[in-house]
Amino acid sequence: MSLSLKKITGFFTKNKRNTVIGAVVVVTLLVVASALAFFKPAVGAVATATAEAAATPKYYTASVSVGDIELSASGSGNLISNSVVELAFSTSGTVTRLYVQPGDMVKTGDLLAELNASKELQAEVASRKLAVIEAQQALNQLQQNAEVSLASAFEAYVTAKADYEEALFNSQRTAYSRCDQQTTTRLAQTLERATEQLKKLTDTTTEEYTEAKNNYETASANYTYCVSYSEDEKTLANAALSVAEATLKQAEATYNKLKEASGVDPEELALAEANLSNAQSKLEIAQENLNGTTLIAPMDGTVISIAAGEGQRVEATTFITIADLKDLMMEVSVDESDLSFLTPGTHAEMEFDSIANTVFSGSVIQVDPTLSESMEYKLATGKIRMDIENNPAAEQLLLGLNASVTLIKERAENALLVPLEAVRDLGNGNTAVFVVGADGNLTFRAVEVGITTETQAQILSGLQEGDTVSTGLVSTNS
Incomplete structure (x- = not known):
């Protein structure tokens, strides 16, 4: 009976997605394989040694160390002033x-x-200043004469009212007799006698007739004048009344307007203020031309x-x-693939070739909304506010200096570190490593991972300094 150790140990690869179950199976199969090799009948000393060597897998290993780790991106920058x-x-x-x-x-x-400065500009300013003074004086005088203006308006109102009342009386009396009753009766009797005297005379060529006729005409005119007004007189009286009424209304309106405005005519005040404002505007223009x-x-x-x-x-x-050299900023550019590092608040470190052994710090405050192009590359750009207040080397900074910029998203000091190849991703945020024991056997152990870079991983829990972990299989034998 034989087993392929290559198949058994094939689980120990650099694939980070091995599961815990798979790892346990691997360890179990290794134990079984070792047991089978142990119980296999010996052919000879050489054969036994060869089998034991073939049954022992070889791994890359690394020690858990303590060090610093950071997740960062590099770029370039140009020193500018924010003001x-x-x-x-x-x-x-x-x-x-x-x-x-x-x-x-x-x-x-x-x-x-x-x-x-031309003489014309200086003369223009002087002329405009004089115009402002005159306009201000006119406004002041208008305001200072308020009481006099109000008194004059009241006097004009009283006079207009008296004239109106007189014109009204004259207009109304044209509807009645001009003379009193006694005078009217006397003139009527005189007219009657003159009429009778004229009727008695038939010879119109005599002097007596001429005298009688003159007496009649005089008596008739006197009586007519006494008992009524002529149409012309009535027309003139009505016209005089209309004029007096209009004058009274105007005088009353003027007085009331001044009274409400404390004696200052609002229209005259507005005109005076407008004149002053216009003069001041022209002075400002002339002064700006001179100040230019x-x-x-x-x-x-x-x-x-x-x-x-x-x-x-x-x-x-x-x-x-003019620039404020205390308010310095760095215009930074990074490759578009590192755009995630260029975000407001990201810590940045800058080094200048012209200032040796000095690192300036700052933070990203602005990210430009569009990418820029440099040759065949697309760059993300932004601005970094530099912290130079307590940095003595800041005196050496000159606008336009170029710098190497490091954008640091995460950083940990004195952290437990392992090679990234040692970490197995189990899914759902779970991770583990194979710990190599003193006897060379592997133990599958869950760990908590912090910062990861392209080469290293920070271990937050599950390991300690000096532990040995497997980073992958060196080789397997059948």
């Missing part, structure tokens, strides 16, 4: 004064450079570059660049 401003004059001209040089540190509000001939530092930082020197003509393009 950079580019300053330009708003107009072209000749640089008359330059107060800084590249590398100088500046504070917010520092004067950096000046162009030759100077450059002021908008933040604390370091002068990175200057486009020209004193006496040179410049256009309205970037002239001075």
Whole structure:
């Protein structure tokens, strides 16, 4: 009877998906095979030794060690500042004064450079300032004269009311007799006598007739004037009443409006305020044009570059660049296959060729939404905020420096480590290893695995330092 040890030990491969049952079967079969070999009739000493050697499988082994392990990806980076401003004059001209040089540190509000300011711009600013002063004075005067304006409006209202009442009286009286009853009676009697006197005279050529006729006409006119108003008088009276009524309404409205506005006409106030605002806007434009001939530092930082020197003509393009060298960032690029490492919060370590034996740390704060291309490769890019506050080597950092970047997803120090080949995946999150005993026999033992890389695995429980594990079968014999 014979068994193939090659078949028996075939379970001990590098396949991580061997099951516990399979492992037990392997161990059992090995025991059976050993027993059969032991009980097999001996042919001779040489034959026995050969059989025993053939029955003993050989394995690769490794010791459980203690060390550091990390799951990381490598990339490259370029040092930039997170706070950079580019300053330009708003107009072209000749640089008359330059107060800084590249590398100088500046504070917010520092004067950096000046162009030759034209006399026209200076005169324009002066003119606009005067216009603002005049508009402000007009507004102030309007507000200061509020009491006088209100009193004048009230006086105009009282006068208009009196004129209206008089016009109303004159209009209403045209419907009645102009004279009192006594006067009317007297004039009627005079007209009656003049009429009778004129009727008595038949010769119209005499002076007596002419005199009588004149007396009649005068008496008739006086009586008519006394007892009624003419249509023209009525029309004029009604027209005067309409004018007086309109004047009264206007005066009353003006007075009420000023009274509600504490004596200031809202329309005049709005106009005065609009004039002031317009004057101020024109002054701001003129001042901006003049200010465009100077450059002021908008933040604390370091002068990175200057486009020209004193006496040179410049256009309205970037002239001075300022950056905050305390707010440094790393533009990082990694292969698209390592995109999972480039996530916000991932710890990063950076090393510069120009700064030996120094590692800078930081964390990913931004991931660009699209991939970039470099030759035939696609790269994932992002930004890393660097922690340089307590790093003395930070003084050696210059914008534009290239760095080697390591993105560390997981890291463990003083961890129990085994080769990755020693770990068997049992499924459902379960793992195990074959532990080699002092007698060379294998024991199947469940373990808890932590960080894994392409070559190593961290063991959280189930093993201890110095244990020996099998990493695979060396060879088998029939």
